[in-house]
Amino acid sequence: MSAFDVAQVNPNRMLFLVHREDILYRAKETFEYVLGKTGKKMGIYTSNVKEVEADYLFSTVQTMSRHFKNYARDSFDYLIVDEAHHIGGETYQQLLNYFTPKFLLGMTATPERCDDFNIFDCFDGHVALEVRLRDALEQRLIVPFHYFGIRDIDGVDLSNIKADQIHELTKRLKVNERVSFILEQMDLYGHDGRYRKGIGFCASIEHAEYMTKKFNEASVPSVCLTGNHSPKERQVMMNRLACDEDPLEMIFTVDIFNEGIDIPSINTVLMLRPTQSPIIFIQQLGRGLRKNEDKEFLTVLDFIGNHKKSFLMAIALSGDRFYDKDSLKVAVATNFAGHLGDSFVTLDAISKEQILSQLENEKFNSMMYLKEAYAEFKRMKRGQIPYMLCDYLGCEGAPDPLAFVKKSKTYLQFIYQVEKDLFLESVLSHDTFVKVLKEWSSQLPLKRPYEFILMKYLLNHREVMTLNQELATREILKYVDSVSPTSVTHALECLGQTYYDLSDQAQYVQTFDWIGGTLVTLPVFNQLRSVPHFKTYLDDVLTYGLVRYQEEFSTADYGDPFLKLYETYSMREVAKVANYNKKHSAFRGSGLLTYKNNFFLFVELHKEKDIKESINYDDRLTSSRTFQWQSPNKTTQESPQGQNLIKNVERQIHLHLFVRKFKKLDGDVQPYIYLGKANTLSASGNNPITLQLELEHEIPPQLYRELSY
Template identity: 50%
Template structure:
């Protein structure tokens, strides 16, 4: 008999164990108190495949506390090879069993513990389950089987009559629970969610630095309005102005604020038909305020909130903003879109209090999770020879009846969560949307097509019908009018019916169904993956990583996207997986062809407007990473000149030195620490910085910074650690004078040109905002290293305050700066190198690493003793690894920092074989990416 503990955490969870057991067992027997559709849906494919292989099983649940979802019972009962029963707790008492039994030819696997058959219990909850594998004749096994059979005999088959009766009880119970939960919507019970808490903390920090403006970027449905209300509740301004672009948002915002703060202030509105000018807290649309702002004293409002803040660059908003001078102004937006006039970041002085994109919101569970199923499209429809922009031909080929049948079959198979179906279908073009709406309606699923050609009132009416649970309308088929800015909380099913050509559009469409809503635990997403050439783009969209390469993307697909936050479930069928992995293998993500396609697709999403600045890539969740563009061409503008072959985009540098500075700054992206760019940002408006000024500039981006790092950053900007060749490639922007960092005459001269100023500022701004987005404001100490971040060898010189020429910081895998040793390891070496050097560097598990020292190291050498006795001698060991030295051609891969090590044992000489322990276990997701082979 063998035992082990099963828990949910990282990439491991009970669902994984259940699916693998169902794939290998002869029969199965489940007994769970609670069964929900969120849990049942995750097993549908595995159960179907088990049945096709001739397996059979039993699933026993209960009516205990009326928690089990009758629709989940009905769905599982529909499998002819599964017998289902319900333990009637009203007659037989409480039922709290959680047992999963798998029968094999010679043994049983029995899992007993705390997990019911719900999504949370299978993937995310803190659960303890014990797995026992034992021979069939063991007394323990026989006792479990006997008890299971006893419960089975006492339970009833869920006939239609039984389920109908139970459904009415279940609905009544849910309604009571919803009323009980409504108590927590009373002001005294409302508490900030994780995003709101982070944003408020950041707002407090910015105000402590003397800032009077800030911007919050957060996905739809994450609670931006409540966040603003919480901050206002904390500050208690005497007068508040809340400005919006759309009047429907105005009413909701006023309701939110008055609900939370109703006892403390008077509330009013300012619209075309109503002007409550005397109210303490005034909610106004911009059109009305733009006509009446002169009635107010500039200091009338203490706090102003600009909702949909990406509109604040428009002239109407600018007039209002220039008139008022509040103590604090807060901008909120889901899309910080850059206009021709200015950047929304500039409007709010580049103070980003929080940035919460889709994957962040999913991780924090502040929006509804989704269950994504990637389904191989029907045979017989060829898409690989259709040009991506030939929508008419693409639409024509997809308008076939047997594809509609395939879509409906899968829709009925996976179903949805919620009492009534409320779906969106995203199509290729208007013809396709109309065709799908007609076909669904004829199949008994009432549907309409909505496009940009329909009047706004008609669209509003159809959305209201879809939101009405008593209306027969079940589906809206559309092209792209619901990509962003439309809020339909009740949507519980999304059909992706067009080839994914852009991660941005995919994420926008996915986001339309992620608003939380009573009765909806999760969103079901069915994506029909055809044989088009860029099917792999859906993997990029789903993965959500800040960076990716072929290997990490293949691992993500092969492991059902284990890197994505656990509340989400992503599953692709075998053919779709194989197709996407094959495409990833064939694609060169750093070829000019691929980069140009990514750029042009992004340009198309921006309605054909060329993204002329790096900050344009901050606008959309899922936008391409511009760093490969820079790596390919030396700078973003040089890449732009290659792609946009017209005079407008040819490099407009007036002098060679300005081009050198621009390329030099670009080469530092993405930033490894914000210190130097924070100083350069300050020097764009100040001609000199004292140490106090420099510290203040860095503290704009970090919570704390040690004086030694401030001094090192000032020296770095003054080129103290550059060799002569580097200094020639990068004209100096600052120098030391009287213990101050002073802007050079050359830098001052460059800034006199508006074009130069905007180009350099764009690089600096992008570097700082990207750093903040990726790593936040935490001070990571010294060395300034982040687990999971990517580095080149010499980055450790900068991050450990190396006070000599940084270009000298290189070697054969082991570098040192004072009391820090840096180990650089290629996990998979070329066969000839591995044989010649006889290195065996590898992870044994998440906490244990085997490392062979450089070939010349002996136990008696100074370095050997320092490493072997590092704790006693006060040395720290830092490990950097990469899976392969290169993946695509001659492009050298960066290393990933995995943390500090302690030596457990050492043996041998030339090289020394070390067994080391990571002080913090490697995050399971990172461990899988580094060790999994596809």
């Protein structure tokens, strides 16, 4: 990918940095293949070879760190850092602080490394391309997997074990009967390929050593590898496992193989301890997904005990970065149908019942659950406190930090509640800062990016005090393909709090004013952006919002109203993206809201038990392409509104359908899912009218299953 981009950009000089010399030569060969006809001279720069006259130079970080001052700071137009998850290291930072390329590109397969350095800061929050597990499976970049969730033996009781009770967990897992059971299941489910080549993930070094001993006694050649072994010893054993001629079948390990190994021949993964984190689960699963000539799929055996957090595997396997309880229950009940490409998941009846029960009873929005999720993520960060929302970006399987925001109004307030950090206590004592942070945080996740784009520009350009239509448009177009003048004006009006009601104005502070076609920064905003730590935390909210928006919406223009198919929206968010020019809080409270020639239909599929009969409408999906909807109960076919609904195509009325399964889950109000535009096929009755609608887009199978379940 980097070679193709360099071919397109055609820089005068390029530097490609790697951390291992063997990668260096492969990179140079690839560039020569892709750019061979450009006439660019390519060279190697290592401790032994220094082809300094090359236009495109390929160097190890170690060598360049000793000789970088032989080059001018602007020597290279284009700088590429391979394995960019190492970029927080002192050597890498020394080089990045010295060189001033026009463009910096980082590449990594493991951004979820989650150490104490935020990779995104080095790249201004920009993600050029991201391929996650589900995408990689759908695009067949990796092999599919066959996952078997197997109920553990009755003699292993993990019901009262906590994640950090490693000694007790090890003691309960070291059971001879369990080893025999694992071997039986391996024979039952088999593996793809002539030879079994597997990794077993254990609870501790003691557990890994125990499994190795027992497997060797059962004539399954195995070794134990842990952090106590040297890199050279690890490499020897990895080479043995990769070799078909070597009898070695299994490596039992703890921690060290969660990331950073490359053994394509692995065809078996054993999960031998309770899933303690969706992040670790994904990392361990990924060890066996590399393509190999003699492998069509990976076999994963997960021995699910009665641990109280068994449901974490559902979060990992769902493939959704942002999930809710109901969607997880449907995924488990349907064996994750439609989630994972050609892969398939099988849970035995007892394991499935246990996980569904745990999901039903778990309070995902409780402070206890959120603290546990945060603590696990912090452990993944090697004990470093993740002070920034952006710390969660790039970590597949990480908790959604907006759940923390929702609980405490801002992420910083949640961190303070958990950590009791004295510096944060000082920061949060500034009432004005907190009110602005709350206002900006309340807009996450973004449904349109314009306001955040403009605020980020103003926050980082202290000399800019006003924004007009032309400058605002120019800044917005740096992030999106196109934007209408009406939307730009509406975004500027929103920044000036034009559509805030009295309640909004009471809880927030006005930072901008919309005066005569110009947005003016107010003194309070200028004061906040002049204080470094205030600016840092505010910029984190803006960066997180824009990066997450980019992941979910890309750069496309979704028109007016600015609605993306199958995205979720609150009524107030619909008002915003429709450029509604009245108080946005007024755009709610009815199943039918209208603005210009757009009719917005809001439906709850499962009505509350105590709903009044007069509003207990018979709204339902009748197929993946059709929907039955009933109008407000005072509407007749002869009324102007009734005619607009019945003859919507003829009258150029756009019917936008939004649905949600439940109004609330665990006390939290749920957003609506946008199913797109619909047109009326037929109408019957009055007070209310029953309309048969045809959707312009067929609902995808996975979503249809979820809405129908």
